[in-house]
Amino acid sequence: MARVKLDNYVVPAAPRLGFRGWLRWIWRQVTSMRVALILLLLLALASIPGSVLPQWPQDAAATRAFVADNPFWGPFLDATGFLDVFGSAWFTAIYLLLFASLIGCIAPRAAHHYRELRRPIAATPRSLSRYDGAGPERADVAPDDALARASAVLRPRAGWVGALRGYRVRIDRRDDGSVALAAETGHMRELGNLVFHASLVAVLLAVAYGTLFTYRGQAIVVEGRSFTNAVSAYDTFSSGSLFDPSDLDPFTIRLDSLDASFSDTGRPLHFQANVTYTEPGEEPVAEEISVNHPLESGDAKVYLQGNGYAPVLTVRDAAGEVAFSGPVVFLAQDAAYTSTGVVKVPDVTTGEQLGFKATLYPTFLEGPFAVGSIHPDPANPVIEMLAYTGDLGLDAGIPQNVYTLDESQLSPVQDEDGQPVTLRLALGETVDLPDGLGSVTFEELPRYGAFDLRADPSLPWLLTAAVLTLVGLATSLFASRRKVWLVARDDDGTTVVTGAAYAPAHDAGVGGVLERAIAAAAGREPAPGAEEKEEE
Amino acid sequence: MNVTELSVMTLWGATTLYAIAMFAYAIRLARVADEKVAAKAAVAVPVGAGAPADAPLVAEAPAASSPVKRSAKAAGIARATTLVGAMLHAVGLAARGIDAGHVPWSNMYEYTISGSFFAVAAFLIIQRRRDIAFLGAGVTGMATIALGLALTVLYKDVDTLPPALQSYWLVIHVSIATIVTGILTVSFVTSALQLMRDSRATGRRWAGARFRWLEAVPSAAKLEALSFRMNAVGFVLWTFTVMAGAIWAEHAWGRYWGWDPKEVWSFVIWVLYAAYLHARTTQGWAGRRSAWLAIAGYVALIMNFTVVNLFFQGLHTYAGS
Numbered sequence: 001m002a003r004v005k006l007d008n009y010v011v012p013a014a015p016r017l018g019f020r021g022w023l024r025w026i027w028r029q030v031t032s033m034r035v036a037l038i039l040l041l042l043l044a045l046a047s048i049p050g051s052v053l054p055q056w057p058q059d060a061a062a063t064r065a066f067v068a069d070n071p072f073w074g075p076f077l078d079a080t081g082f083l084d085v086f087g088s089a090w091f092t093a094i095y096l097l098l099f100a101s102l103i104g105c106i107a108p109r110a111a112h113h114y115r116e117l118r119r120p121i122a123a124t125p126r127s128l129s130r131y132d133g134a135g136p137e138r139a140d141v142a143p144d145d146a147l148a149r150a151s152a153v154l155r156p157r158a159g160w161v162g163a164l165r166g167y168r169v170r171i172d173r174r175d176d177g178s179v180a181l182a183a184e185t186g187h188m189r190e191l192g193n194l195v196f197h198a199s200l201v202a203v204l205l206a207v208a209y210g211t212l213f214t215y216r217g218q219a220i221v222v223e224g225r226s227f228t229n230a231v232s233a234y235d236t237f238s239s240g241s242l243f244d245p246s247d248l249d250p251f252t253i254r255l256d257s258l259d260a261s262f263s264d265t266g267r268p269l270h271f272q273a274n275v276t277y278t279e280p281g282e283e284p285v286a287e288e289i290s291v292n293h294p295l296e297s298g299d300a301k302v303y304l305q306g307n308g309y310a311p312v313l314t315v316r317d318a319a320g321e322v323a324f325s326g327p328v329v330f331l332a333q334d335a336a337y338t339s340t341g342v343v344k345v346p347d348v349t350t351g352e353q354l355g356f357k358a359t360l361y362p363t364f365l366e367g368p369f370a371v372g373s374i375h376p377d378p379a380n381p382v383i384e385m386l387a388y389t390g391d392l393g394l395d396a397g398i399p400q401n402v403y404t405l406d407e408s409q410l411s412p413v414q415d416e417d418g419q420p421v422t423l424r425l426a427l428g429e430t431v432d433l434p435d436g437l438g439s440v441t442f443e444e445l446p447r448y449g450a451f452d453l454r455a456d457p458s459l460p461w462l463l464t465a466a467v468l469t470l471v472g473l474a475t476s477l478f479a480s481r482r483k484v485w486l487v488a489r490d491d492d493g494t495t496v497v498t499g500a501a502y503a504p505a506h507d508a509g510v511g512g513v514l515e516r517a518i519a520a521a522a523g524r525e526p527a528p529g530a531e532e533k534e535e536e
Numbered sequence: 537m538n539v540t541e542l543s544v545m546t547l548w549g550a551t552t553l554y555a556i557a558m559f560a561y562a563i564r565l566a567r568v569a570d571e572k573v574a575a576k577a578a579v580a581v582p583v584g585a586g587a588p589a590d591a592p593l594v595a596e597a598p599a600a601s602s603p604v605k606r607s608a609k610a611a612g613i614a615r616a617t618t619l620v621g622a623m624l625h626a627v628g629l630a631a632r633g634i635d636a637g638h639v640p641w642s643n644m645y646e647y648t649i650s651g652s653f654f655a656v657a658a659f660l661i662i663q664r665r666r667d668i669a670f671l672g673a674g675v676t677g678m679a680t681i682a683l684g685l686a687l688t689v690l691y692k693d694v695d696t697l698p699p700a701l702q703s704y705w706l707v708i709h710v711s712i713a714t715i716v717t718g719i720l721t722v723s724f725v726t727s728a729l730q731l732m733r734d735s736r737a738t739g740r741r742w743a744g745a746r747f748r749w750l751e752a753v754p755s756a757a758k759l760e761a762l763s764f765r766m767n768a769v770g771f772v773l774w775t776f777t778v779m780a781g782a783i784w785a786e787h788a789w790g791r792y793w794g795w796d797p798k799e800v801w802s803f804v805i806w807v808l809y810a811a812y813l814h815a816r817t818t819q820g821w822a823g824r825r826s827a828w829l830a831i832a833g834y835v836a837l838i839m840n841f842t843v844v845n846l847f848f849q850g851l852h853t854y855a856g857s
């Protein structure tokens with residue numbers, strides 16, 4: 001590309017471009033190879049911060065902490081899009097420009113390619129000296145016959161089939177009495193290249209389509225309980241802007257059991273949810289969901305994304321009434337499933353509301369300085385909890401996180417010395433709270449599964465586009481682009497054949513084709529290796 | 537001796553043989569360069585300025601003058617040690633796989649021993665078709681370093697696969713990724729030689745007598761053609777790797793793409809090699825600049841196996857263990 005020429009009054013000879021001229025100029029720049037290259041490099045560069053800095057969509061908690069810890073850089077990077085790189089205006093601008101460039105590039109190339117396919121191939125150049133040559137060799141037959149033999153080994157095919165899948169050949173009788181053969185192949189390569197680039201656009205379109213129609217929801221289900229596929233049943237739910245909630249089919253999933261197996265050292269071996277799946281109006285069926293094996297339900301898939309313990313706790317209040325009873329989801333904090341959870345008991349018959357912050361140790365071990373869990377299996381489950389009394393703050397109408405306790409209006413339950421009391425319960429035990437506040441019972445220890453339901457109607461399209469991309473790419477890189485020429489002339493009664501070939505530098509095989517063609521013309525066996533070389 | 541010891545011992549054996557091969561290949565390069573210079577002087581026909589550019593890819597020394605080529609001896613030793621090293625390497629890899637009960641590419645130690653194996657294997661396979669002995673020193677050198685690092689720093693005892701990895705996609709996705717690493721390693725050596733050879737040819741750098749061995753290396757244009765073919769294969773396979781990874785992510789995590797650090801870097805690598813392919817056909821970028829882009833792509837690939845595994849948080853965390 002020539003150095004960029006500006007609309008410049010200083011250069012009188014330069015034509016003024018005018019508005020449309022400028023538009024055309026800009027479009028030519030955008031669709032130039034060099035701009036495509038620079039945009040690709042920018043795209044690579046712009047992605048890198050997305051892996052170095054915490055990102056909102058990937059890890060909101062870490063990003064929030066990052067912003068809080070870096071009073072200057074945090075808000076600055078957040079405002080400039082560096083904490084959501086792949087949704088930022090500048091990243092979007094780069095890839096949209098790239099795709100504009102891509103479309104501007106393939107449309108004319110496709111049209112050109114179509115015409116090329118139907119156009120007869122060019123005649124043999126006057127001078128072959130610029131190319132890698134072969135010969136001269138003597139042939140024992142007339143020039144026409146020699147070239148007919150060469151043509152036969154090239155197995156020519158006519159029309160666009162030949163242009164794509166083999167050699168197209170033309171033979172001309174020239175003014176100087178010589179006969180010239182031109183053969184070429186290589187349109188497959190260009191076609192592959194066009195398919196590849198067009199499929200990239202298709203990939204982008206499929207992704208966009210998916211973003212508009214996708215939905216995903218997360219739900220935690222305790223062993224023995226069920227879950228119905230409805231927006232309100234999910235703990236969290238998100239969807240694309242064109243998603244219609246009535247698209248959800250109201251199936252139910254009952255978690256019969258959750259199998260979690262661990263090695264002796266506590267490494268996870270296998271997780272599997274055994275569920276009963278019921279579609280409306282159908283018989284229930286037993287299904288298994290495990291990591292890497294989601295359950296397919298219509299458009300949607302249900303994934304097992306996590307698991308843990310949900311101890312069943314019963315809390316009695318000061319009057320001895322059951323104020324709370326049921327499984328409480330605890331979140332695992334480490335590989336040994338030391339888990340934390342919160343119990344909120346607003347409905348007490350007398351006195352203040354109760355709250356608990358609890359830690360579960362599946363295989364409890366008490367050492368001299370600390371307590372902990374040494375294995376994720378429940379060999380010796382123990383819960384330690386701190387009790388609070390006061391106002392849980394549930395009436396304010398602000399949705400609360402079920403995993404945290406709002407301690408602003410709560411005070412810890414203390415012993416005579418004024419120390420907060422730590423209650424310790426083994427499975428099946430009941431402990432009394434001090435001051436006759438009531439009691440807590442650790443009844444059972446079921447597991448729960450964290451399920452993720454997701455539907456993305458674009459997936460089949462995306463896969464098709466991806467496969468086309470791959471096929472187009474492989475064709476474009478591996479198909480050969482070759483030209484072979486032979487010239488035969490009559491030299492005092494003997495026929496003399498010279499040849500030449502042209503191919504990109506990396507294509508060593510073209511020499512073999514030329515050798516076979518000229519050998520056929522000369523009526524001899526091709527040199528050993530010519531066949532095999534072509535395969536390379 | 538149990539399987540674990542067998543694996544470690546054969547891998548150490550391979551490391552040693554590769555180190556020997558590296559020296560033998562280096563000596564061979566120096567000898568071929570000497571012989572070439574000597575032959576040129578002996579023939580004393582003005583060859584014209586373009587001579588180095590026409591050096592055949594089959595880098596053979598003019599044989600007629602020296603009946604027993606000293607380079608041939610070094611080349612023989614190099615080839616034999618590489619071959620035996622690769623066999624030991626294969627045994628070590630297989631033993632590791634048997635020991636672990638799964639394909640040996642599920643943590644950094646295993647990636648490194650299998651990636652370096654595929655690099656040597658790619659070299660040996662290409663060598664069957666064409667003489668690329670000039671790449672030998674670089675490839676065996678890198679394999680020596682990789683294996684040595686793996687055995688001393690990265691070593692981990694065998695362990696069971698975590699549930700996320702229990703999938704046939706581990707075999708498909710990660711094996712192709714590791715094979716790509718092998719192929720692109722050989723290509724990286726080629727591109728590096730291309731840049732050095734080019735600099736020497738134009739007298740910019742590497743021009744001194746210490747780098748006379750560069751005379752034994754084919755012309756920059758030939759090296760570019762060679763590295764292009766490897767990069768083309770590598771790029772197609774990498775495209776497949778990324779796609780297979782996306783399918784697996786869809787199966788395991790319920791999303792095909794989530795810009796997890798490992799995915800970001802896979803994308804960066806892909807875009808860099810795409811840029812390289814464009815640069816090859818862009819005026820002013822073909823040659824040196826595109827070679828630099830291929831090298832940048834390779835650096836990103838190695839980053840993805842090392843820095844990203846070790847320092848960045850993401851769903852692919854098991855990769856660092």
Ligand code: HEM
Binds near residue numbers: 813
């Ligand atoms: C989304 C961004 C793009 C990607 C990922 C991409 C990727 C590729 C790849 C991998 C190749 C190698 C295939 C081959 O060498 O035959 C290629 C070739 C090519 N690309 Fe792109 N491309 C992109 C955008 C563009 C744009 C915007 C243009 C227009 C300026 C363009 C024009 C070309 C041309 C003309 C070739 C053929 C080069 C040749 O071999 O002669 N590409 N592209």
